Amino acid sequence: MNDEALSTIFINACLINNFVLAYFLGICPFLGISNRIETAARMGAATSFVLVVSSLCAYGVHHLLEAIGAPFLQLTAYIAVIASTVQLVEMFIKKVSPALFRALGIFLPLITTNCAVLALALFQTNRGYGLVQCLVFALGAGAGFTLALVLMAGLRERLELAELPGILRGTALALVIAGLLSITFMGFAGLSG
Amino acid sequence: MNEAAERDAPSPTDEFVKGLWRENPVFVTVLGMCPTLAVSNTARNALAMGLATTFVLALSGAAISAVRRFVPPQVRIATYIVIIASFVTAVEYAIQALSLDLHKALGAFIALIVVNCQILGRAEAFASKNGVVVSMLDGLGTGAGFTLALACLGTVREILGSGTLFGVELFGAGFQPWVLLVLPSGGFFTLAAWLILFNYFKTRPARRAEPEAAR
Numbered sequence: 001m002n003d004e005a006l007s008t009i010f011i012n013a014c015l016i017n018n019f020v021l022a023y024f025l026g027i028c029p030f031l032g033i034s035n036r037i038e039t040a041a042r043m044g045a046a047t048s049f050v051l052v053v054s055s056l057c058a059y060g061v062h063h064l065l066e067a068i069g070a071p072f073l074q075l076t077a078y079i080a081v082i083a084s085t086v087q088l089v090e091m092f093i094k095k096v097s098p099a100l101f102r103a104l105g106i107f108l109p110l111i112t113t114n115c116a117v118l119a120l121a122l123f124q125t126n127r128g129y130g131l132v133q134c135l136v137f138a139l140g141a142g143a144g145f146t147l148a149l150v151l152m153a154g155l156r157e158r159l160e161l162a163e164l165p166g167i168l169r170g171t172a173l174a175l176v177i178a179g180l181l182s183i184t185f186m187g188f189a190g191l192s193g
Numbered sequence: 194m195n196e197a198a199e200r201d202a203p204s205p206t207d208e209f210v211k212g213l214w215r216e217n218p219v220f221v222t223v224l225g226m227c228p229t230l231a232v233s234n235t236a237r238n239a240l241a242m243g244l245a246t247t248f249v250l251a252l253s254g255a256a257i258s259a260v261r262r263f264v265p266p267q268v269r270i271a272t273y274i275v276i277i278a279s280f281v282t283a284v285e286y287a288i289q290a291l292s293l294d295l296h297k298a299l300g301a302f303i304a305l306i307v308v309n310c311q312i313l314g315r316a317e318a319f320a321s322k323n324g325v326v327v328s329m330l331d332g333l334g335t336g337a338g339f340t341l342a343l344a345c346l347g348t349v350r351e352i353l354g355s356g357t358l359f360g361v362e363l364f365g366a367g368f369q370p371w372v373l374l375v376l377p378s379g380g381f382f383t384l385a386a387w388l389i390l391f392n393y394f395k396t397r398p399a400r401r402a403e404p405e406a407a408r
Contacts, residue, residue, distance in 0.1 A: 022377050027226035028310055072286070075304050076278040083271060115227045115308040122301045167392040171223050172385045179381030186376065 006136045009129075013140030015188040019116045020148040021181055026116035030149060031174050040153035041146065042103055046089070048142025050111050051120055054085045055138035058121035059131055078121045086112045116145060151181060205330050212334030219342035219384075220391050224311035228302050229343060230380035236359050238298050239347025240340065245284050245299075247336025249306055250315060253277045254332030257320040273316045274307070281306045311335065346383050350374045 019025045026047070033043050061077050090108050094101045101108075111117065120141050124134045155177050164173065218224050228246070233239040256276050264272045285303045289296045296303070306312070315335055320328040351357055354374035356364045373379050 024227050024231040024377065024380065025305075027230065028224075031223070031226065072282060075282050075285070075307060076275055079274055079278050079307055080271070083274065113308045113310050113313060115305045118308050119301055119305055122304055126301070167389055167396060172388040172392060175381045175385035175388065179378040179385065182376075182378035182381055183373075186378070 004127075004129075004133065006133065009133055009136050010140040010143075011191055013137050014144040014147070015185065016191055018144040018148055018185050018188075019119070019141050020145055021178070021185045023119065025119045026114045026145055029110070029114060030152060030178070031171065034149055034152040034156055034174070037150055037153045037157060039103075040149040042100070044142070044146025044149045046093075046108060047111055047114060047116070047145055048139070050082075050086055050089055050114075051117055051142045051145075052135065052138045053089065054082045054117055055120055055124060055134050056131075057081045057085060058124065059129075059134045062125050074125070078118060082117050082121070083112050116141065148181065152177065155181075205327060208327055208330045209334035209337070212331065212336070212338040213341065216335075217338040217342060218311045218335055219339060220388065224314055225309045225339065226384075228305060228309060229339075229346065230377075230384060232299055232302050233343050233346035233350055233380060233383075234354065234375050235298075235351045235357075236344065236347040238295075239343040241288070241295055242299060242302065243336070243340025243343040245288065245303060246306055246309060246312070246339055247333060248284055249277065249280045250312055250332035250336040250339075251329050252280050252332070253312060254315060254320040254328040255325050256280075257316045258323060258325045258328035261321050269321065270313070270317070273313060273321075277312055277316070278307050311339070342387075345387060346380070349383050349387075350379055354379060 013019070017023060020027065020030050029043060029047070034040050058078055058081060061081055062074070065071060065073055065077060086109060089111075090101075093108070120138060124137055129137055152174075156174065159173065159177075168176075212218065215221070219226075219229050225246075228242055232242045253273075253276055257273055260272070260276075281304065284306070285296075288299070288303060315332060319331045323331070348358060351359075352363060353371045355372075356362065356368045356370050374383060
């Protein structure tokens, strides 16, 4: 059992060890869907929701697998849980808010292969977090992911108007910006005290 | 006539080579970024990660291709994921048994091979439509391309970031390591530098042709 304070867990997951900029998790949506601030924010919100739900499910599954003594099934079980969570979220949003469903489009099912979701489940198991700690960890990771995505989208919106040499356009430039953001986030390391 | 027919049906070697260069998973299609950036801080980690991914790519390609006729299309993605997850679990236990150090260095990223989008991408785009042997070759080729890209990143980051290569000291005591490159941001910068280099070579013929056309 881990006795880290809840605030430490949140700040750690959100800023100091930001999932995108320090652990390189969820780079695909980070590079792919960061052209517009609006879409980036929606994507961040949907991913945060999936993070929270799948984190709680993974907590349950971990204890179930412990009980039946089959830890080697962990990876397969987690990925199955995540895939079904995403499916459930998809159906839920479709029912409750068709407008949001249309806005998210293809991004929604793609959350399944967002490595941040699986990594969150694996990290919380490795660190032995309790139920509340898991919840806070997932919220922090989701907030950090959304923050990184929105920052990136804002920078890229501005850069669209800039004059650039041809070889820099596209992924290369996005990676340079990501590197600079990552350096900026290193400044938060002082927060861990 | 004959040539056209040959071009229509690419040879097995072609399936292997295309992943290495023309459709290189990292530099051209930009898939599987997360492990690429995260574990390429030393050449050894990069190589190990590349080999593990190649193993999973080749075997899951073969397995998925073998069951492609029995899987209903509605549940194919779930089936692929479960197949891939099984091979990844095998790899994880194998690495843990062979080298505990390596297992610690790679950490959660071994398990995260499951969600490497290029594996699912190859399964969906290639293995679900082609024969077992060709799919395996395709997986091996893509894996080799991935390993090559990781090695490119890993060697640059290790040489400049800590002055070593595979743990062997390269420079004298006077060498000031460029620590930034071993840190997360270095991964982004190194990959960006490689991409810019490739873009430069790719656009060079066009740029050379331009002044002539203007004349």
